[in-house]
Structure formats: structure tokens, C-alpha cells
Amino acid sequence: NAGVTQTPKFRILKIGQSMTLQCTQDMNHNYMYWYRQDPGMGLKLIYYSVGAGITDKGEVPNGYNVSRSTTEDFPLRLELAAPSQTSVYFCASSYMVLDQPQHFGDGTRLSIL
């Protein structure tokens, strides 16, 4: 049972480069989320999706974009990488809003140099 799978696990980018963080879940969850975790700051919600074709901004969406073309996949795109985006990124999913994120991926550690 794979759960929530994130790729890559680690990545180093140069300032101004772009990349896509991949997230896929095999639990048929409707809700998917992207968080960033910075030391001493807890998790901040970047974007979330309540179903295929529907996305919405979280607390810190600037500099990121998402899409949700299928129930399974929820990629996060950085168009112009900046040092402030150095962080650990977690994708999560849940079946319904009251259930809230209970299934997290292993994270992607991203460094922008």
C-alpha cells in the first residue's frame, strides 16, 4: 500500500530555475494538500485541492502553482526558484474535509542556491 508518494526526495536548484514536485496518492482521496516546513515554523499550507479540476490557495501560495487533472496526482510547480523557497515540502491527502490530512508523503527537501 503506497499511500502518498513524493518525488524527488532531494533537489538542489539554482536561482531562477523551475521545477515540478510530484505527488501521487493511491487511496482515492478527494482532498490533497501541499505544505512547506521551515525550521521552527511548523507547516504552512501552500495550496490545496478538493477534487480533480479544483484548487485553492493556502496561506503561502506566492511563487507556486498547482494543477489537479486527476484524483491521484497533485504536482507543485516552482516557476522562478528563489532562496526563500528553500524548505521541506510535504504533500498530504485525505478522504473528506472532516478527516483532514492524515496521510503525508515522505517530503521533498529542496535547496535553492
Next chain:
Amino acid sequence: AQSVSQHNHHVILSEAASLELGCNYSYGGTVNLFWYVQYPGQHLQLLLKYFSGDPLVKGIKGFEAEFIKSKFSFNLRKPSVQWSDTAEYFCAVTGRGGSQGNLIFGKGTKLSVKP
């Protein structure tokens, strides 16, 4: 503004000591409350959750938390900690119902248990 405050940044205990981690929230309306744990190098895992009913909820690994509505608190407790409880603990809150899927996290409390 919606927020979650965790009072302690780093707690250091010896094995068998009792644990209480504080969590206070600011959120309008009815809430759902959660405690998550993140073991070193791992992703977050749900420890316990409160939606409604008995304000004393029991989670995995002997943890429990008490929801005190009048104090806007949801403190995490464990009678006797083990070295394996060394981890970072996050309190989180979200509003009940609606379409918002926004889980607000506290900044976390790092627990170090000395053997």
C-alpha cells in the same frame, strides 16, 4: 486571525517522566483538533484527533489529549515517556464543515527523552 500556539519549543525529559505539551488555539467557530508526531527523518503521522463528544481523547502509543473549550486548549499528555517518544509534536486545528481544507499548525515542540 486563526492561529495555534505551542508553548514549549524544546522539552527534555528523562525516561518514565510524565509529559504535558501545551496547545492553545484561536479560531472562530467549531473546531477539529489534532496532534501529529514527526519522528526524526520521517513524515508526519496522526497521533490523535478530536471532533466532538468526550473531550478526553486517547491516541496511539499511550498518548491522550484533553479539549478544554473554555480555555481554547488541547494539551497532549503521556504518563510515562520512553526514549522512542523522541520526536517533534505538532498541534493543529481546522474549522468544522464548509469547503475550507485549511489545517493550521502550531510551530511544533521538540521532545528529547534521555535514556
